[in-house]
Amino acid sequence: MLPENDLKIITEEMGRKPNLVEQGCFLNLWSEHCSYRSSAPLLKTFTSTGERVVIGPGDDAAIIQFDDEWVLALGMESHNHPSYVDPYNGAATGLGGIVRDILSMGARPIALMDPLYFGPLNNSKNLYLFEHIIEGIAGYGNCIGVPVVRGEAFFDDSYSGNPLVNVVCIGLARKEYLITAKAEKAANKLVLMGATTGRDGLGGASFASRDLSEEAESEERPSIQIGDPFTEKLLIEATLEGIDKGYVKSCRDLGAAGIVGASSEMASKGNLGAYMYLDNVMLRESGMKPFEILIAESQERILLEVEPENVDYMLDVAEKYELSASVIGELKNDQKYTAEFDDEIVADMPVKLLTEGCPTFERPSTPPSSQNIGAKPEFPYDLKTTVIDVVSSYNTTSKNWIYSQYDHEVQIRTAVKPGDDSGVLRISGNRGLVVSCGCNPRHTLLDPYKGGRGTVFENAMNLAVKGGKAIAMVDCLNFGNPEKSDIYWQFKQAILGLGDCARELSIPVVGGNVSLYNESEERGTAIAPTPSIGLIGITDDVAQVPTSYFVNEGETIILVGKTHDELGGSEYYNRIGYRIHGNTPDVPDNAESILDGVRKAVISSKVSSAHDVSQGGLVVALCEMCDKIGAEVNLNSVGAGLRTDEILFSESHARAIISTSEPVYVRQMLADIPHAIIGSTGGQLLDITHDDQEIVLTLDEISNARSSLKRLMTE
């Protein structure tokens, strides 16, 4: 049902009450999901311009300059609610949707990243969701031949009953083949190509704008789309061929709000109108009503603006790939959106009202009452056991059970494989992309502003340890019900944190997605605030990238950055039940110089391994580096005044571990930023000392702890 106030605005603007078909169109296009009604004012605070930004927010995807010849398309989407109801298809079609967003800019999708958030794997429901969401991403992504090159899997109680599936897609296009969603000329035809239209995914946009109830699993099944990756792959090739041959003037993916969403937005962007022939839409089931045809979210469809003389040629391309295609509308000069079905006009609306008329507003926000950071835990009874417990936590352990199910090699660009700080992709010669994604929801839960800033910085450090400099960011803002003022406060603070850090690092925020109402009636919980991002950067030499693990014996180990008493939201505190205790990590003032220093050292080719320190702290980072070779480490010069457990597990930002055979040279490059020599590589043990404490781990113990997730899933 259309909210009363919306109906009033529409009735006033149209001079009459909209009929039921029209109301259905408004209900979907004015939904939170499509119109960003309670987020738009906040999203405007992001800085979205920069010298490389060719197209910023507002189209299907952003376009970023790579070099004189190539541009990148970048987008990020969530598919959270559907993935709870049907994990395989929900995740699969989420991936399919963002891939078509990239495609509709004229770009070939070349890489994906998947930040995922699950409830703990200690019950069968969460295990089921986890296993099938991964399988859905693998099933769809592998088939269409787009590699998942980086991801994140985060486990927390707050995602029980509401897992999050976020996907970043990156595309590549020659500059001259760029296409936008802005319709060009009246009298041009609108060609719908791809799968046929059925009742699947009816009203998905409005479904995503509500809380999830347990009944949703059965009742909302009609809202879930079924994915057909084979058709998507054909659609990719047919669309790119049509664009390549010059038949396509503008283009939009059919996602939320189906035909009416895509066609009205194309017409509106071009300041045109559209006249739709709904009888021409190829249907997969009989008896569909005009309203259903307009808003169905059947997958694997795309809408193309084609000049009348090229329509037959475009239909030939569709036939080559055995795809359905038909002319379903025509662009008009009148800025009206009109739909005809069975010789009757079933809808006749002002197009701008439909696409831009939705009122946007800020909601009331209230900060929580002042938080006490609480008492410190007692020093662990057995420090080594605690270390192994944190290293084997599913949050910090190896995710190879997940990414080995993804074809991460297809398209032969993947120079650095998943499981590393960043993915590295070859683009042109040895020039390439360095890409990272994710966020830390627990930091953000304690302090959404610091969590937002930390998210951007942490991803930027992931790029820096591979020699990458960030050039653009997209976000996916997953939060609870914005009508609750404490949730809206989290939302607002996180956005401000993301935006401020991005500005400090001169990274334009070029697009994204908002997913609200992530609350579970089943559990009575809202998710931890999850401002996930995708960050892309460039590197001049994808062949000169240090590993994230030690590769040579006898090298000097340097810790860059300072370690503070910042264990709030840490994996350690969460493991021992101190979920809301402690100081939330904050990004230091000299953050940018630390990034620059690390990057310079890395690209000097004097560094053989480099690794970011983040979730789980220093000890987890060291364990990850001791994959093939051990190390002897003394931490007496680190974190003055802190206890050993605090130094090991603090999640202070702006830290990285570097190993080098030329420490004098590398230290000169780090002269302006805090750093310390903490040990040397070698042997088959990780031996860490601090004051009177010593922890010794064999490489087998480390490898065993790091394979906890694989063991859980395969044994």
Added chain:
Amino acid sequence: MRIAIIQFGGTNCDRDVLHVLKNVMNVDAELVWFKDKNLDCFDGAVIPGGFSYGDYLRAGAIAARTPIMDSVRKMVSEGKPVIGICNGFQVLTESGLLDGALATNSYPKFLCKWTHLRVDNTDTPFTSRFEKGDVIQIPIAHKEGNFYADQSAISDLNKNNQVVFRYVDEDGTADDESNPNGSKENIAGIINSSRNVIGLMPHPERASEKVLGSDDGLKIFQSMVDYIQTLQ
């Protein structure tokens, strides 16, 4: 010399193979859509990996029954070399050009992983550039790569020296640990009895440039090109 790279709907490694042949090796190669039925002007063919027909019905089953496979059969009968990679291997077994079948992996999930392979037969048009027993690194990426044939067929393959590649550990030992998918006797690639059709699950085009981790796979394509030159 021209090499055809055959594209079915759902093939997704076609452009990768084209890149290696054209840009890395400077060989004349061309993508051929499966509806183009004449392959007479080509001297060899690659059936690349992917998900022809979405793996619907059975991996490779529908593609194996398209008319272009008659043209491939004609090439084979003329002695021209044909290589099937991953889904291409599945198409070749489904079309009867190679023995055996590719069943679902023993751990029934898709597996993308770098593997070590041992070259067990260098007397083929695709492996002449290797030394017998070489251990090479090439990645796999499949859900149906578990090579199966009944015991007498396996014996025949062994007897006739038709097993070209086996999954091994880095020292060259083929055992259960180094078998990623449950294949009989760790078989990763086989050749037909007339020695001009090879199928393998690992992707040599993904290991043809050092920047991607290995260029061991390049020798497979180079051997094939050497062979075509000897025919001309």
